[in-house]
Amino acid sequence: MFGSINTSMILAILPEIMLFILAGFVFVFDLVWDDSQRRNLGWISAGGFSLIIMISLMLGTPGSDSGLVWGGMLRHDWLGFAFKMLFLFGATITALFAMDVEDLGKKGEFYLLLIFSTLGMTLMASSSNLIMLYLSIEATSLPLYILAGFFKDDDKSTEAGFKYFLFGAMASAIMLYGFSLLYGFSGTTDLDAIAGVIKAGGMNPVLLVGTLLMILVGFGFKISAVPFHFWAPDVYEGAPTVVAGFLSTASKAAGFTVLIRVLLTSYAPASDTWMMVLAIISTLTMTLGNTLALAQKNIKRLLAYSSIAHAGYILIGVVAISELGITGSIFYIIVYLITNLAAFGIVSVVGRITGSDEISAYDGLSRRSPWLGLAMLVVFLSLAGMPPFGGFIVKVLVLASAVKAKLFWLAFVGILNSIIGLYYYLIVLKHVYLYRSENEQVEIPVTRPYAIGLIVLTIGIILLGVVISPWFNVSTIAAKVLF
Amino acid sequence: MTTELILFFSLALIAIITGLGLLISKNAIYAALYLVLNFFTIAIFYLLLGGAFIAMAQVSVYAGAIMVLFLFVIMILGAEKLGKSNTVAWQRPVAIILSIILLIEAGYVLFWRTAPVQAAQTLPDGFGGPASIGNVLLNNYLLPFEITSVLLLVAMIGAIVLTHKQKTDKEV
Amino acid sequence: MIPTTYYIVLSALLFTIGALGVLIRRNAIIIFMAIELMLNAANLAFVAFTRMYGIIDGQVFVFFVMTVAAAEVAVGLALIVAIFRTKHNIDIDQLNNLKG
Numbered sequence: 001m002f003g004s005i006n007t008s009m010i011l012a013i014l015p016e017i018m019l020f021i022l023a024g025f026v027f028v029f030d031l032v033w034d035d036s037q038r039r040n041l042g043w044i045s046a047g048g049f050s051l052i053i054m055i056s057l058m059l060g061t062p063g064s065d066s067g068l069v070w071g072g073m074l075r076h077d078w079l080g081f082a083f084k085m086l087f088l089f090g091a092t093i094t095a096l097f098a099m100d101v102e103d104l105g106k107k108g109e110f111y112l113l114l115i116f117s118t119l120g121m122t123l124m125a126s127s128s129n130l131i132m133l134y135l136s137i138e139a140t141s142l143p144l145y146i147l148a149g150f151f152k153d154d155d156k157s158t159e160a161g162f163k164y165f166l167f168g169a170m171a172s173a174i175m176l177y178g179f180s181l182l183y184g185f186s187g188t189t190d191l192d193a194i195a196g197v198i199k200a201g202g203m204n205p206v207l208l209v210g211t212l213l214m215i216l217v218g219f220g221f222k223i224s225a226v227p228f229h230f231w232a233p234d235v236y237e238g239a240p241t242v243v244a245g246f247l248s249t250a251s252k253a254a255g256f257t258v259l260i261r262v263l264l265t266s267y268a269p270a271s272d273t274w275m276m277v278l279a280i281i282s283t284l285t286m287t288l289g290n291t292l293a294l295a296q297k298n299i300k301r302l303l304a305y306s307s308i309a310h311a312g313y314i315l316i317g318v319v320a321i322s323e324l325g326i327t328g329s330i331f332y333i334i335v336y337l338i339t340n341l342a343a344f345g346i347v348s349v350v351g352r353i354t355g356s357d358e359i360s361a362y363d364g365l366s367r368r369s370p371w372l373g374l375a376m377l378v379v380f381l382s383l384a385g386m387p388p389f390g391g392f393i394v395k396v397l398v399l400a401s402a403v404k405a406k407l408f409w410l411a412f413v414g415i416l417n418s419i420i421g422l423y424y425y426l427i428v429l430k431h432v433y434l435y436r437s438e439n440e441q442v443e444i445p446v447t448r449p450y451a452i453g454l455i456v457l458t459i460g461i462i463l464l465g466v467v468i469s470p471w472f473n474v475s476t477i478a479a480k481v482l483f
Numbered sequence: 484m485t486t487e488l489i490l491f492f493s494l495a496l497i498a499i500i501t502g503l504g505l506l507i508s509k510n511a512i513y514a515a516l517y518l519v520l521n522f523f524t525i526a527i528f529y530l531l532l533g534g535a536f537i538a539m540a541q542v543s544v545y546a547g548a549i550m551v552l553f554l555f556v557i558m559i560l561g562a563e564k565l566g567k568s569n570t571v572a573w574q575r576p577v578a579i580i581l582s583i584i585l586l587i588e589a590g591y592v593l594f595w596r597t598a599p600v601q602a603a604q605t606l607p608d609g610f611g612g613p614a615s616i617g618n619v620l621l622n623n624y625l626l627p628f629e630i631t632s633v634l635l636l637v638a639m640i641g642a643i644v645l646t647h648k649q650k651t652d653k654e655v
Numbered sequence: 656m657i658p659t660t661y662y663i664v665l666s667a668l669l670f671t672i673g674a675l676g677v678l679i680r681r682n683a684i685i686i687f688m689a690i691e692l693m694l695n696a697a698n699l700a701f702v703a704f705t706r707m708y709g710i711i712d713g714q715v716f717v718f719f720v721m722t723v724a725a726a727e728v729a730v731g732l733a734l735i736v737a738i739f740r741t742k743h744n745i746d747i748d749q750l751n752n753l754k755g
Contacts, residue, residue: 013626070625070626071622071623071624071625071626072623073623073624073626073627074626107644109640109643109644112640113637113640113641113644116633116636116637119633120630120633123630130716131624131627131712131715131716131719132626132627134716134719134720134723135627135630135631135634135719135723136630138634138723138726138727139630139633139634139637142634142637142638142641142726142727142730143637143641145641145730145731145734146637146640146641146644146645146730146733149645149734149737150644152644152645152646152737152740152741153741154741155741155742158734158737158738158740158741159738161645161734161737162683162734162735162737162738165730165731165734166683166686166687166731166747169687169690169727169731170677170690170693173673173690173693173694173697174674174693176694176697176720177670177693177696177697177700179697179716180666180697180698180700180701180704180716181700183701183704183712183713183716184659184663184700184701184703184704184707184713187708187710188712189712189716487656487657488657491657491661495661495665498665498669499665499668499669499672502668502669502672502673502692503672505672505676505685505688505689505692506672506675506676506679506680506689511682511684511685514685514688515688518688518691518692521669521692521695522695525695525698525699528662528699528702529699529702531657532662532702532703532705532706533705533706534702534705534706534714534717536714537702537714537717537718540718540721541698541721544721544722544724544725545691545695545721545724548725549691549724549725549728552728552729552732553684553687553688553728553732556684556732556735556736557684559736560684560735560736560739578675578678578679579675581678582671582674582675585667585671585674586667586668586671589663589664589667590664606706606709607709610709610711611711611714615711616711616714616715616718619711619712619715620715620718623712624715624719627719631719631722631723634722634723634726635722635725635726637726637730638725638726638727638729638730639729641729641730641733642729642730642732642733645730645733645734645736645737646733646736646737
């Protein structure tokens with residue numbers, strides 16, 4: 001093996017290698033710098049992530065041949081590559097947002113855990129073997145457990161970290177058992193080879209459904225789909241807000257990547273079997289997320305239930321099992337990542353200044369800081385699916401794919417849920433724009449890295465809704481890989 | 484009834500009894516010791532199944548390192564005496580019903596739908612030994628092998644980050 | 656020769672006992688030990704299947720699972736210690752700061 005490492009293999013894992021090097025830099029600088037300069041680690045991380053994106057786009061794009069590399073562990077194709085860039089972008093913004101958070105931005109360990117979690121995610125995106133899949137899922141989750149519990153003196157944070165860990169360890173144990181049965185009854189750990197075995201009828205249908213359900217427990221946990229969503233509101237509320245933002249976007253996107261890949265590669269020959277299961281999960285997820293969000297008074301919990309609902313919408317595109325459906329889902333994940341990161345970013349800065357995460361703390365935000373109010377307007381309208389923001393286009397896409405696949409009832413449920421969703425998003429905006437509070441003259445200072453991050457995201461949301469074709473093309477190329 | 488079958492069934496019985504011991508023991512240290520015994524039993528199963536290296540790894544990593552860590556933490560936290568372990572009333576019967584259903588399904592699938600699968604009769608020489616595993620590990624599975632290094636580093640960082648006591652100015 | 660099926664049934668039994676442990680017990684450390692039992696059940700299934708096919712890949716998977724389990728235990732126990740420091744209690748029914 002050592003003798004046969006060639007350039008294409010190195011280029012296939014170029015982002016991962018560069019992430020390692022970035023981690024090395026952060027290590028060294030964390031050691032050398034003292035407390036006052038340590039904040040610059042944020043600039044190094046964010047700059048490093050962006051540099052990795054640029055170099056990968058120049059050198060490491062997959063060609064038309066999507067081959068297996070590294071002994072069959074990874075598949076270098078556009079599906080994996082597009083998601084890798086997305087994760088790196090999410091990590092950049094998170095590093096920027098975290099730079100001025102107390103107890104977070106000055107700790108080298110935070111940036112290191114962020115880098116390693118992103119490393120796990122990039123590997124998840126291109127795994128094509130059960131062993132690599134399991135390892136990369138664990139390599140992603142382990143830093144996230146630690147990050148969720150990072151404020152170790154805070155009751156809520158340690159509890160959030162512990163709950164996340166417990167649920168995650170159990171879900172991944174169930175998933176591993178599913179993997180063991182899948183390996184046992186198909187004889188191989190390679191995802192494509194398993195598809196071959198299923199197609200040839202080598203697997204008992206009961207066993208097929210059984211292993212699929214067990215694996216869905218693990219994946220469903222990562223995307224917080226019902227009935228594996230119980231951890232999300234508590235963890236998002238307790239964890240440091242920037243960590244909650246990263247969890248709710250990048251980690252969920254990584255979960256979707258593996259879900260799409262495994263379902264549409266390994267289980268593709270049996271798609272009639274799992275389509276209904278997934279459709280039911282999607283319906284429950286959307287409905288539960290939206291209805292429970294209506295009753296929330298804490299904005300982090302509201303955003304948690306809202307992200308559960310969005311996972312349901314993304315699943316609609318997967319259920320459609322068509323190129324349009326997967327394109328819609330991928331495009332939705334891109335828009336969702338940008339929008340939710342911005343939402344949690346705004347919550348992070350307002351929470352820090354006002355000291356509260358209740359919705360009533362947002363009263364009169366538009367007068368205290370018009371720009372933050374405007375950003376919040378853009379973000380929440382996009383989450384609700386209003387034109388001309390990104391959220392509108394992607395909802396249309398996934399619903400269209402459901403209609404095209406003759407799943408009219410699913411599309412109807414999706415539309416109903418979007419209407420319910422609109423209600424609670426507008427309530428928050430009502431607090432921001434129409435209510436007044438006594439603190440109206442107290443300004444909310446934003447620091448430079450935070451401002452850069454938020455501006456990039458807000459422009460992104462508008463851009464994704466207006467200039468559609470580049471993103472649509474990328475999603476289509478990524479989706480074509482699977483069909 | 485060959486000796487192998489007798490050996491298998493007695494070991495299986497020990498494994499299940501120690502598992503149940505973990506399940507119902509009121510004292511955390513006893514539970515940990517039951518689990519250690521369980522791990523030893525599973526290590527012997529691995530030997531029976533031709534996985535010599537994995538059996539050694541099971542004893543040294545699982546029973547030797549992981550369980551020792553558990554016992555350390557139990558001692559540090561003083562958790563060996565548990566309070567009255569009355570669970571929420573509805574959870575216990577529901578859990579038991581669910582597990583019975585699961586077991587019935589497992590048995591059904593395995594016994595009546597498929598014929599019992601026989602193992603491959605002959606194994607290549609040195610199967611399950613360090614050389615054969617190392618060969619595959621460093622050739623086909625090189626990338627996962629390198630990623631485990633990241634995993635272990637993250638675990639170290641995490642353990643320190645979560646438990647390191649900062650000396651603040653308030654503490655004397 | 657012991658049929659692989661017997662090993663799979665044993666592994667299913669151990670997995671169920673572990674799952675029961677997670678659902679029923681309230682002490683965080685014991686729940687965690689039950690999760691380890693579940694992982695071991697999966698490992699047993701892997702090694703049994705490896706014996707059946709005669710190809711070593713399953714045992715390599717077990718090797719990796721052990722590594723992951725070790726890392727997870729380190730992090731999990733650190734989290735438990737962190738919780739104990741703030742609450743002086745590791746009963747999971749007492750973890751209700753974040754409800755509602």
